[in-house]
Amino acid sequence: MSNFSVDTSSTNPSETVLLLAVDVPLPGLFEYRLPADLKVDPKTFIGQMMIVPWGTGLRTAVVFDVTDTPNSAPEKIRTIKELVPGAPVFSAHWRQMVEFAASYYHCGPGELAVPVIPKVMRRPPSTSRRSIEERRAKAAHGAQKGKASASRSAQSPNPELTADQTRVLQAIGSKSGFQTHLLFGVTGSGKTELYLRLIAQQIANGGQVLLLVPEIGLTPQLLKIVESRFPEQTIAVLHSGLTEAKRAAAWLLAADGLADIVLGTRLAVLTPIPNLSAIVVDEEHDASFRQMDNIHYSARDLAIARASMLNIPIVLGSATPSMESWLAAQRGKYQLHRLADRATGSSLPELCVINLRNQTLDAGFSPTAIKALSDNLQAGLQSLVFINRRGYSPVLQCNACGWVSQCDSCSAYRVLHRQNNQRGYRLICHHCTSQRPVPKACPDCGDVDLQPMGRGTQKVEEQLATLLPTARIARLDRDVSNKTGQAESIISAAHAGDVDILVGTQILAKGHDFQRLGLVVVMDADQGIFSSDFRAPERLFANLMQVAGRAGRAKIETGTIEKKAQVLLQTRYPDHPIFASLIAHDFEGFAALTLAEREQNELPPYKFQALLKAQARSIEDVMGFLKTAQTIGQQLSEEQNSEFGEMRLYQPVPMPVARVANFDRAQLLIECASRKVLHAFLNIWLAQLRSTKTRARWQLEVDPLEI
DNA sequence: AGCACGCCGACT
DNA sequence: GTCGGCGTGCTC
Secondary structure, three states: OOOOOOOOOOOOOOOOEEEEEEOOOOOOOEEEEOOOOOOOOHHHHOOOEEEEEEOOEEEEEEEEEEEOOOOOOHHHOEEOOEEOOOOOOOOHHHHHHHHHHHHHHOOOHHHHHOOOOOHHHHOOHHHOOOOHHHHHHHHHHHHHHHHHHHHHOOOOOOOOOOHHHHHHHHHHHOOOOOEEEEEEEOOOOOHHHHHHHHHHHHHHOOOEEEEEOOOHHHOHHHHHHHHHHOOOOOEEEEOOOOOHHHHHHHHHHHHOOOOOEEEEOHHHHHOOOOOEEEEEEEOOOOHHHOOOOOOOOOHHHHHHHHHHHHOOEEEEEEOOOOHHHHHHHHOOOOEEEEEOOOOOOOOOOEEEEEEOOOOOOEOOEOHHHHHHHHHHHHOOOEEEEEOOOOOOEOEEEEOOOOOEOEOOOOOOEEEEEEOOOOOOEEEEEOOOOOEEEOOOOOOOOOOOOEEEEOOOHHHHHHHHHHHOOOOOEEEEOHHHHOOOOHHHHHHHHHHOOOOOEEEEOHHHHOOOOOOOEEEEEEOOOOOOOOOOOOOHHHHHHHHHHHHHHHHOOOOEEEOOEEEOOEEEEEEOOOOOHHHHHHHOOOHHHHHHHHHHHHHHOOOOOOOEEEEEEEEEOOHHHHHHHHHHHHHHHHHHHHOOOOOOOOOEEOOOEEEEEEEEOOEEEEEEEEEEOOHHHHHHHHHHHHHHHHOOOOOOEEEEEEOOOOO
16 A cells, blocks of 8 residues: 555646546547545556446446546546456556557557456446356356366377377477467368367466467367367357356456466457467468457457567468468468378368359259269268358349349348248348348339349259259258357258258358268359459458368268269359369469469558548548548658658549448558558548548558458 | 437327 | 437547
8 A cells, every 4th residue: 555645636736647448439548537535556556447437427447557647637537436346457468469459450449458358347346246256256166167077078088190290399399489380281181189289288387378269159169179188177268159147257267367278269369368378370361350349350460469479479270371371471470380191081172163154054053063962962971062142042133124122221132031930032131131021013113023033042952952852951051040059950960960961151161070071062163253352362262172171071981982072163264273273272372373463463461451431321421531531641641751652542432332221331442561651651640530520430440351 | 439419300 | 399310529
């Protein structure tokens, strides 16, 4: 206890105030005063969680610092309502990381800091059902009990490492301190086993390990593997599908240093982990590491920043690394480790490209694909059919006058969906989720000849049933997986062998092992080849590799003959170089080609980008704002002796879907070869934009993924 | 982002 | 005459 007291009388010219990260999308920290009767050194509150008045209500906040020289006028500074007892104290390292992230993504520190705290712990103590101390005790008890029951079950023996795995494990272990390792290997090459070995090494030394995965809800296998390998250890699982109470319990185990392994999705990257000694990011290329609810950040990049600040190793694993990571490895910034062997001994699947041109298709399938599906069914094996469109049909059209099922709030069509339970159909907009019944006759001309154009998962499922009447067919897409339990039951039915053909979207490619999978059909491999988004081919390659990986996980034996799993890619552009790389399972060739193209066209990862997005009720307001922003930016870069001479500002353009829910949307891309210059520019530019009067709502996205 | 204030349309 | 839509402005 110090005698440092807080003088609230306004005669004192300098008073010590706390600087807090408050959960609002405003830059910087906010100044608050301690209650006058509290005679405690304000510094002792650094890192504590507080409830503070904000506007008319209350907000959760974290104390980041103190200052003797507040910026606000004394009468503007409000007093902290209360301290949240029992909350973990956020370490200097954690605060540094949040401040780094806030400056990098040009958002408020509180926007990042507060949402990582479980909701039930963020409330004022008086309104909480359970105190944090109670939660903590319960979580620790639960973890203890979990260990006890786990240790009774036999621990699965560690599999023998391949020569490749041993070499990589040694290479990673030989480097101490911060190092980004890029672990490159196809599905089944044994990346997971390496993660487990690394984790074992770290926890043997008393460290905590953070394991980040794309979407844990869909990959319970990994959790099972980790649990069975570490029955004596405490594992904190953090993902968006948990109940708030469970999330709080797991989070406390991590934050109190009790969890040996923190297994989580992107949300977990900012979890306080006091003894963090290594980080693993599985499927580092995966887009789901990006964007949280509102703020767009890359969990992978933040994980690297975190490892760097703590001077600890980080391992990024992928069969198809992002171009950013691959280039960093080429330049020696990351250490590249290749895992060439297929550790499970199963062969890679055979990929075949099917030219759709001049072919008579049946239900969207080429004759080759239908024959393959039928043969695979005869052989008693399972098939996966990929179609990247939800619903029955992407658009409903009037054959007489050309009317289409345009959404009246968005620049998109309403998609025809078959209702899950009833027989009926509805038109649903995938952007604003508005629904309409299917009109009996054309709203424009009254003709009754309304035709569904194109096909989605529902139609494929229906048509396949006609084509192969004996096959047991199931469907898996977001519409199905949104209904609780439905996705799980379909997956377990597929695992149990009760499904012959599984039709679905990309959701199917992630982390499922189908033991008797003999065939994968990709109905339309073409989206992405001629997309306006320069990253589309990269995503296509990663998706197709992942899909192919599904088909090659296990050796399939029919009778005495070993059957190689087959992947059929239907395309109208069979000569596109992407397919040659795919057939050869040659990511490196694809990456070399892609990087050369990116360098030639001055695109990331050779350039750094930021995207200013704006929306308003009228397109004039949106474009007006972005034009102003462009002019301001242009002036900054053209000033005499400007350090921003190399900044490039593009013309504002409407977004690919220009209108959503009656808001017009447009964007302005800016780009620079130097990250440092880009961020210095953004700081000045954004400050000017904030003081620009406009009807448009806007936000900045750093390192945008989709343009 | 919330939340309050303020100004215009369709209803008990 | 009001309820409520959302446009606008403010938050230490």
